Amino acid sequence: MGEFDLIARYFARAGAVSGSSGSTGSTVALGIGDDCAVLTPAPGHQWLVSTDMLVEGRHFLSTVSPRRLGHKALAVNLSDLAACGGTPRACFLSLALPRVDETFLAGFSEGLFSLADAHGVVLAGGDTTAGPLNINITIMGEVPQGQALLRSGARVDDDLWVSGTLGDARLALEVFRGTVSLPGEAFEAVRQAMELPQPRVALGRALRGLATSAIDVSDGLAGDLGHILRRSGVGARLHLADLPRSAILGAMPEDLQRLCLLTGGDDYELVFTAPAQDRSRVMEAAQASATPVYRIGRIESQPGLRVVDGEGRELDLALQSFDHFKS
The missing domain is CATH 3.90.650.10 (PurM-like C-terminal domain)
Incomplete structure (x- = not known):
């Protein structure tokens, strides 16, 4: 299986690919399939962007099930958005694989999309390559102008x-x-x-x-x-x-x-x-x-x-x- 077949089978979904701008909601106008995704924030909102990398042996054990790994890879990014009070909108997945393992990919994508669907997140793009197992997700969300929660506002007696x-x-x-x-x-x-x-x-x-x-x-x-x-x-x-x-x-x-x-x-x-x-x-x-x-x-x-x-x-x-x- 080649790179683009892999993407089409496990990560491209109806409503999140090129030419489907009308079905991905107001945020993701154009998703997987072009050189860039096209995103449109809601009026009066700011983007929140965070990225996390998971490396086998450092962030997760080889014994974890692929489905749970897909869940966790997205969950750690959603947690960053949560800390800023954001509403998740879209994510981008970069995935390095030592080989094409269809059992792994099926479980991983199932776990990823199950959590994504629960939070209204569209997988809007990314990259795949050969190499040691490495998962990087960048997530984007929205927050009303000036309402993001930050680390810098704690006050004495809070x-x-x-x-x-x-x-x-x-x-x-x-x-x-x-x-x-x-x-x-x-x-x-x-x-x-x-x-x-x-x-x-x-x-x-x-x-x-x-x-x-x-x-x-x-x-x-x-x-x-x-x-x-x-x-x-x-x-x-x-x-x-x-x-x-x-x-x-x-x-x-x-x-x-x-x-x-x-x-x-x-x-x-x-x-x-x-x-x-x-x-x-x-x-x-x-x-x-x-x-x-x-x-x-x-x-x-x-x-x-x-x-x-x-x-x-x-x-x-x-x-x-x-x-x-x-x-």
């Missing part, structure tokens, strides 16, 4: 919030590494957290005009929160006991819980700040988006991140989130 639960993806990784043992049902639950993250797009949109800053948790809570603190010129007090965790992680030794909760990464939840007087509005946004949120700390004027225990005592922890060139 509440600090996080969605969902943290740490299960890192716990699954530790099982794969052989440092932790879990029974089959528990392992499958944390493995799903690692391989099938659910991007919080609806919550991100609901937080527009309410959250003062936001970021998605991809490299670990401590490190990603640090980006907000540095960009906003503030510090934070984080309550370890208030960090949401699954019952499976909660049954683990305390030091392992801290590792997974604070520096684990691959959670793809949203951490955000909002004025303390708007707590009821935050809960309304959570309810409207069907996403649980938890208040986990407070923004302070003193720079840096302080993690405290249930008694309010500051913990002496060495916190280092994932870094591609250090980890």
